[in-house]
Amino acid sequence: MHLEFTDKKLGFKVEGYFSTANYNAKKAITMIFINNRLVDCSPLRKSLEITYQSILPKGNFPFIYISLEIAPDRVDPNVHPNKKEVHFLDQDEIVERICDKLNVFLAGSNSSRSYNVQTLLPMATPDDKGINSSQTNTSQSKTSKSAKVLPQKLVRTDHRSQTLQSMLRRPTGLSGDDLTPGPSNSTEDLISSQMPALSNNSSSQAPQSISHTIKIEESRCLLKSIQDLRQEIKLKNDDDLENLIRYHTFVGVVDTQKGYSCIQHETRLHMLYHFSFCEELFYQLGVRQFGSFDRIQLKPAVPVQTLVTLAVDSEPSEYLDGIGRSHAVQKICERLYSKAEMLDEYFSFQIDPASGTLITLPVLLPEHVPNMEKLPLFLVRVAVECDWTDEMSCFSSFLRELAFFYTPSSLPLESMSEEQIQATDEDEKEQLKQLIFPSMKRYLAPPSDLRNDVKQVTSLPELYKVFERC
Structure with a gap:
């Protein structure tokens, strides 16, 4: 039904298309244009819909398209920050005039009505019932899929997505010739001079393609202590935290020195203390692979006594001064040598007592x-902190120390140049993004103890309350 008229007294022109009394819809469709711009005018829209209530059956709604032309200086577009809501001068009189005209048109079209009725069919066969039910299920699933999601609740990321960069890896370990000790004047220089080159069977000088997450099989172990540790991990698993980690999207590292990173889960942004999560991941990976670890070969092998001396000499302690630091170094080395066979068998942590090298x-x-x-x-820490008196406590404490060793942590910035700090920072961010966080998704069963290390920063609904857009 077409409606068009001009009112010179109130200074507006109207053209529109409206549904008749025979039109039935489950949802009102109202489009309002003012000066050729799609807007919303609540008083006009509500008045037009109320006009239809007297002629439409309950639960049915009209189709309304209306275009108003009003002098621009009589229109106020600043009713709402997004400019969508519009008011204008003489609004009540203009709305009433339009509704009166529409009422006249609808009264003329209400002389005859048509209704849809359901045709009665003969009894359906079992096959027909199956077909009808499947068609109904299909239509329902399509309806549910096409249901519109509000923008403030729309998840715009996919936790399964990956980048091309994640398909490339850097060579494992340190490249170059074997490093040999040289003269040094500081503890930091001595540490760097004693560090060996690392190698394993998978290292390479050029980037190679790898799967997004590396599959790590659980070792077959009959020791009751390890079975108990694995069961303990399952019992302490927090379902909410597991869901957060399993289906998160990595956003970025906030601070490598303080250990904070941001992840997104559905419509929420979280900041977590990644030091704690990394340490728990490496501990659980240690329990998972107990007795079947691959090895990192140190080239050349490192003197254990030299490394222990570095750690003991750099530790300010009156107790060590009292018993003698050289005596403490000797006792620590003896402890490590005495446990060498067990450490090699279960953890691939090989120390040669004869040569005193790692x-x-x-x-x-x-x-x-x-x-x-x-x-x-x-x-x-392995020699001093591990509990060597009980099997389960021994394995658990050693794996905790091993996890602490493997966890990225803050570095002594005062001993590093600006270039070294930047390079180390970038490498750590790359490891967290491409390797550690993807591994968390697959292998970490986070305990409830880690709840305090996760904070929700904001959420999409909260942001929409402030900005009203994404």
């Missing part, structure tokens, strides 16, 4: 190499 380290996560500057401290 030969191999275990691989917890393929393509990941720990920060070798933490190696001296790691050896001391």
